[in-house]
Amino acid sequence: MSLKRMPAERGNIFPESYRRRDKKRFSADDVELIGISLPTVIWYLAFCYVPMFGIVFAFKSWSRDPKQGFLYNLFVESEWVGFGNFKFLFLNPKIWNYIGNTLTYNIIFLLIGITFPVALAIAISYMYSSKLRKVCQTATFLPHFLSWVVISYFVYAFLSTDRGLINNMILNAGGTPIKWYQDTKPWPYILIFLNTWKTFGYSMVVYMASITGFDQSMYESAVIDGATIWQQIKGITLPLLRPILSIMFILNVGNIFSSDFGLFYHVTRNSGSLAQATTTIDVYVYKALMEDNNYGYSSATSLLQNTIGCILIIITNMAVKKIDPNSGLF
Amino acid sequence: MKKLVSLALVLAMLLCVGVSVASAEEPIKLIWWTSTMGDAPIDAQKVVDAANKISAEKIGVVVDLQFKTSDQLVMDFDAGEYYDMVFTCDWYNDFDTNAAEGLYYNVEPLLKEHAPALYDAVDPWWKAAQLEVTMEDEDGEEIVVDGIWGIPALKDLGIQVFFRLNQDFYEGELGWTIPETMEFADLEKYLKAWKDVHPNEYPLHMTKSGLSGFWQEHQEIVGDYLVIPYKTDEPTKVVPIWENPYYVEKVRCLHKWYELGYINPDAAINESLPMELRTPVRSGTAWNGYKGWSDPSVYGFNVKLSQYIGPYMSRASMQGALHAINAAATEEKAIAALKYFELLYTDTAFRDLLAYGIEGEHFTYASNGTVIRTALGSENYSFDTYVTGPVISASVRSANETVLGDPNQWDVVYEQYEKAVIAPVSGFRYDKGDYADLCTVLQDIYMEKYSELCTGTLDPDEYFATVSAKMYELGLQDVIDDVQAQLDEYMASK
CATH class of the missing domain: 3.40.190.10 (Periplasmic binding protein-like II)
Incomplete structure (x- = not known):
């Protein structure tokens, strides 16, 4: 379909003949569309829906009969235990500390993850030099490709007690070295800084793509009317960004009970001294179940996290739609 | 034409006989999972191929040796992957827990009849693999079986x-x-x-x-x-x-x-x-x-x-290395596994091959008969010896020609064990x-x-x-x- 033949109005992008067709008839166009979507549909079915039967683990006490296959063992051999597997999570009084950590970090990440990349995307879009713009974009995007394990070694090079760069600087200045991996106080700031540094470049690209697509004539009109840059941002850029901001916000709220395992486990080098300030639900479950390999407990925790995430997405979507009916995700 | 048809029939018959003879002589293949801390040794396949040639000829058994980390092993176990033999001990793939769950084969009834030399070689340390396991009999009734659920790979036990x-x-x-x-x-x-x-x-x-x-x-x-x-x-x-x-x-x-x-x-x-x-x-x-x-x-x-x-000494220390047979394995495979371990216990040259690699390439024999690893052996075929069988039947390792091990060190070590007091709660x-x-x-x-x-x-x-x-x-x-x-x-x- 050429662009010339596409109707300009939103919602009428399909030709009249297509819209009026008898839905029961299967046309050549349908074959094409099904062909295009098939790999994605199969991918989703195979990797997202079929494995969902694993939820059963959350309500089973896993046991094995060596003469039987995995499915038989899961559905027949393993006993139902109801909500027994969920009990484990709340037996440990420290769980509230871990839930608190997960929520606090995620809320901060959520706020910074929206304001910081948007501000930077807008700033970069006002750069006159396209070369400098590209350099900035690439520089901010690069950390996205580093794994947390690699970053953890960089961080250690800075924070090592006896060989770290920072402690060497402190020593040279006549101070006392700090045992970074035993002191909880600086770690919330370190983790927030690192997460922002690693992720904002990627988020920024999403907002940059939107900003680049805005109708430039609106900005020209605003300039002719004497609008300052701040007024242009406030009056044009931010309102136009609202739909994408809402979608990003709703999607991120869904992950508020989960955490980036690499950040909280590897970067802190799993230091027990930092546990109180840096252990999140995922890290706790990993550490607590590392020895037992208890699938029931870990599945129960994941199910709980995802159920809460799903409910939060629905609530946030409803709230967003209440404020602005056009900005919801669904 | 008739001649041609006859010739073809004769050829076909010969071929069939050939195939049936070949299949009758086909060695039994055992899938053997063992422990590794990281990657499998680089030359593992090369060494196993060399070992298979010998074991196929001597006892008609070959192995497919697979090195697995603890995490991989647990996942493969739970996914229902098939194996014939598996490395198990107190600290990896816990022997007592798995044996109590009925995951392993009771070799006790087969030992003396099919692998008497193996029985004698391990005796009196079979107790490390002995356990009472509650099982269901054919009528679904619960019975307690006091059996031997693995083959100890003897090494230091204290x-x-x-x-x-x-x-x-x-x-x-x-x-x-x-x-x-x-x-x-x-x-x-x-x-x-x-x-x-x-x-x-x-x-x-x-x-x-x-x-x-x-x-x-x-x-x-x-x-x-x-x-x-x-x-x-x-x-x-x-x-x-x-x-x-x-x-x-x-x-x-x-x-x-x-x-x-x-x-x-x-x-x-x-x-x-x-x-x-x-x-x-x-x-x-x-x-x-x-x-x-x-x-x-x-x-x-x-x-x-x-x-x-x-x-x-405790049960845990005695369970430093065992190799168990899958409870789902057939009796034929269980006997083959016992014979394979019998060979490992009784044939030092064969044991050295799986333990240290190929002679001249991965190791050499020192003047007193002990083993010195070559640089290539240390690089490409080096791991804890017990993961491929008993340590006491392999040649003792020396650091080099000047720091030589005692070729009879195990006799000395085991003499101490005979007098050792075993912790009373063992088992x-x-x-x-x-x-x-x-x-x-x-x-x-x-x-x-x-x-x-x-x-x-x-x-x-x-x-x-x-x-x-x-x-x-x-x-x-x-x-x-x-x-x-x-x-x-x-x-x-x-």
């Missing part, structure tokens, strides 16, 4: 933990004599001597796991926190770990040494201790006469061992039952700062006071009472 000291420095430069045994606290003067000469180095450099084997003053009964000390007047009483004075004394020493700067300050988060780090004191579990740590080209100096723990396994989730939580609480504890980073007295208060509040006493009740019942039944 617990002896040694300091590995820089002999060149302490004996060569300082003129001291490193004793055969010492107390843990005695190490302080060695640490101080090194620190005095090398003020910017840490003589007791360690990883977050602490000194290898230093905790083995007790049998762990539940997790890492409920134990029975080896040295105690009440050898069947379960106590929290902080009530074992020998362990507590060690962690107190470590904390003192940490404060004195003998231990690296980031030990609690340190993941590795490479050989290139010429730390003058290391620790390890071994046996008298062990030369595996004595090669100066690897360690940078001559090493002398000094024992500071043991010798102790007891705690059934957590309704306390399973509480035990997991208690373990998490105890382990939260374990790395800091075992590296001396924190004050152990403060730590034990804090965690014990938390653990008792959550119900530790209930777990202790339950374990003790089960243990008393077990001891009464014995």
Whole structure:
């Protein structure tokens, strides 16, 4: 379909003949569309829906009969235990500390993850030099490709007690070295800084793509009317960004009970001294179940996290739609 | 035409006979899962191919040897992947737990008939693999089977933990004599001597796991926190770990040494201790006469061992290495596995092949018949020998032509074991039952700062006071009472 033949109005992008067709008839166009979507549909079915039967683990006490296959063992051999597997999570009084950590970090990440990349995307879009713009974009995007394990070694090079760069600087200045991996106080700031540094470049690209697509004539009109840059941002850029901001916000709220395992486990080098300030639900479950390999407990925790995430997405979507009916995700 | 048809028929018949003969002589193939800490050795397949040629000819059995990490093994087990033999022990793919679940084959009825030489070679240590397992018979009735559920790969069976000291420095430069045994606290003067000469180095450099084997003053009964000390007047009483004075004394020493700067300050988060780090004191579990740590080209100096723990014996220590057969395997495969182990126990050349690789390529024989690994062997085919079979039937390893091992070292070591006292609770396994989730939580609480504890980073007295208060509040006493009740019942039944 050429662009010339596409109707300009939103919602009428399909030709009249297509819209009026008898839905029961299967046309050549349908074959094409099904062909295009098939790999994605199969991918989703195979990797997202079929494995969902694993939820059963959350309500089973896993046991094995060596003469039987995995499915038989899961559905027949393993006993139902109801909500027994969920009990484990709340037996440990420290769980509230871990839930608190997960929520606090995620809320901060959520706020910074929206304001910081948007501000930077807008700033970069006002750069006159396209070369400098590209350099900035690439520089901010690069950390996205580093794994947390690699970053953890960089961080250690800075924070090592006896060989770290920072402690060497402190020593040279006549101070006392700090045992970074035993002191909880600086770690919330370190983790927030690192997460922002690693992720904002990627988020920024999403907002940059939107900003680049805005109708430039609106900005020209605003300039002719004497609008300052701040007024242009406030009056044009931010309102136009609202739909994408809402979608990003709703999607991120869904992950508020989960955490980036690499950040909280590897970067802190799993230091027990930092546990109180840096252990999140995922890290706790990993550490607590590392020895037992208890699938029931870990599945129960994941199910709980995802159920809460799903409910939060629905609530946030409803709230967003209440404020602005056009900005919801669904 | 008739001739052609006849010829074709004759050829076809010959072919069929050929195929049937070939299939009759086809060796039995065993899928064998074994342990590795990381990747499989690079030359593993090459060595296994060479071994298969010999075993196919001698006993009609070949193996598909697969190296798996602990995580991979658990996943493959649970996914229902098929195997015939698997490496199992006290610390990897837990033998007692899996055998009690009925995952392994009872080899006891087959042993004397099909592998008598194997039976004799392992005797009297079959008890390491002996267990009473509750099973269902053909009518669905519960029965208790007292069987042998694995083949012990005999190696050192007792617990002896040694300091590995820089002999060149302490004996060569300082003129001291490193004793055969010492107390843990005695190490302080060695640490101080090194620190005095090398003020910017840490003589007791360690990883977050602490000194290898230093905790083995007790049998762990539940997790890492409920134990029975080896040295105690009440050898069947379960106590929290902080009530074992020998362990507590060690962690107190470590904390003192940490404060004195003998231990690296980031030990609690340190993941590795490479050989290139010429730390003058290391620790390890071994046996008298062990030369595996004595090669100066690897360690940078001559090493002398000094024992500071043991010798102790328990069921756990006897279960250092076993190979079990899948309960789902056929009798034919079970017999093949027994015959394969019989060959490993009785044919030293075959055993050396799987243990050290190909002669001339991966190792050479020293003048006294012991084995010296080549550089290629150390690089491409090096792992803990017991993962491919018994250690006592392989040739003893020497560090090099000047640091030779005693070819008869196992006779000496096993003579000691015959007189050794085995901890009385050997064979007891705690059934957590309704306390399973509480035990997991208690373990998490105890382990939260374990790395800091075992590296001396924190004050152990403060730590034990804090965690014990938390653990008792959550119900530790209930777990202790339950374990003790089960243990008393077990001891009464014995």
